[in-house]
Amino acid sequence: MNNKFDNNTSEKNQPIWENLKKLKKQLLTAFSDNKFDNETLIELEDVLIMADTGPKTAKEIISNLSEQVSEDSYENSKSARLHLANIINQRLNKLCPNEPISIKKNQLTVFLLVGVNGSGKTTTIGKLAHHFKNNGSKVALAACDTFRAAAKDQLNIWGEENGVTVFSSECSDPSSVAFEAVTNSIEQNIDILLVDTAGRLPSKKNLIEELKKLNRVLTKALSESPLYKWIILDSNTGQNALNQISQFREALDINGLILTKFDGINKAGFLLTLSDLDNLPVMFVGTGESIEDLSVFDAKKVGNNILGIAD
Template identity: 40%
Template sequence: MFSFFKKNPKPELDSVPEIAAPVVEAPIEEDAPVALPAIAPAEAKRSWLARLKSGLSKTSSNLTTLFIGARIDDDLYEELEAALLMADTGVDATQFLLTELKRCVKDQKLTEAAQVKSALRQLMIKLLEPLQKPLELGRHQPMVMMITGVNGAGKTTTIGKLAKHLQAHRQSVLLAAGDTFRAAAREQLTIWGERNNVSVIAQESGDPAAVAFDAVHSASAKGINVVMVDTAGRLPTQLHLMEELKKIKRVTAKAMADAPHEILLIIDGNTGQNALMQVKAFDDALGLTGLVVTKLDGTAKGGVLAAIARTRPIPVYFIGVGEQIEDLQPFNAEEFVTALLGDASD
């Protein structure tokens, strides 16, 4: 398993295993967070990257074939514009990439299609890098995470996967079944709790905000590190349900000052520009701190991340390419663009 978090070095620092990974050496202050690098065999990493590339293969094919034997002219730019729009990149991000690409071609006097493709690759990496930020652990005790998203985005499954990742980094976890509208959601969360040996706070019926309140108090009393509050899936247009999310946030703050510390939106990578609309709506209502993009394993186009980077550059903590625990991994801009356009040598 190869998660990537930032973690406060104070708790159990001496027991943290030494992990060989490229890090930037710098003096660490007493209270500064440290990066916990990825933990996984190289083979597992290659396997996961292969699944990511497979999930984005449709977009990758549309983009990369444009540069095969192509001339650098208006026709190439028009075809690239169409391919980016079809990949759900959106008008703003597409125009930004095309403008910057033309500038690079002119300034660097690029004459070959492979050079233009390489320039596009670097522009996309630069555009997506602001989204690449680790989730910080150890700043709060407990850290309270509010998990939101529309029905079908993979919210409950993602909570289970995140719980496993957190446990791998020696974090105790408590789940709060705040989706009281759908009985199956409570049952699904309970199953994930049993799989991970994690307790679940739930009520047969009742106020989701009250469930969150109880969970925070229970975690504080028991010394649990992380509380994850599930919420009912809803569309941004369901205003009464969005108001309920705001209530959960307010009540959680009453249970613990400055909570929730993380408000995550789970978005389905197949929903294209709808995902951007969800990000805007949930961010306006709640003030999102991070995103998790799921289901990049089928017909996902991937370009919506560029649209998010241009419009609402909220950190993408994780992306998912399948149903298994290890299929949810930290977002890395260069890896993602490599899945779309190949590496620098291609």
């Protein structure tokens, strides 16, 4: 798996860093007079809001910064910048998983992937299959998107490219397809089953009820085996993603997040707002169109690029 968090990226993978550089430049400009005062705080808050951090989060960050910077150091912009770097890094670190993914040989682990239409869910499943297989796991896919006509074909293509089994059925009930996939996976000693679901708006109550049923069936079928429920989000959704997460969490106890199109993110401040959510770590980010363009989220690298602090 390529590490697209390396700053020495190719041209097609530069947008995330270009956007972070823009945010970094704006923040550093606020410190350029080598002094730190109330006007600097106001300017910093404006910069964060314009970067799609969100007014509430931006205010909390600036309030925290104001408390940490003592009156004696108000004339020292370098000291204030280091305080801000620490605040931002602390927020980004909250996006990192507290525990590693639990995967054991000959014990099935299931990943239920959900999200709205167009978030890149099926493509991400193909990348996840590549990642887990390369790490020595026996992987299979479950085609539980019975709503979109081309979904099964698309998943079969990813299955062929990865050399993994795709469990599908002519049945139109996603829960039945999932149950059969789990049964077959256990019989075939599959380590990881990635479950593709139909893209849906959380406002569509019938589709959310279908998702709840799918969750119940998987939970019952797996007994004590691990079941991860991850939401897939387009990085450029920005603040609107918070509503999506909240509504999906009414149906599922979402415990992980994958950000797609991270190589083209133009709302870097959105990451700071995500850190306000409880127990929702960023597991991976999609950094391109290739099957290998999936990276573990690197909070330190992102934080350092925002504030221009060396590793």
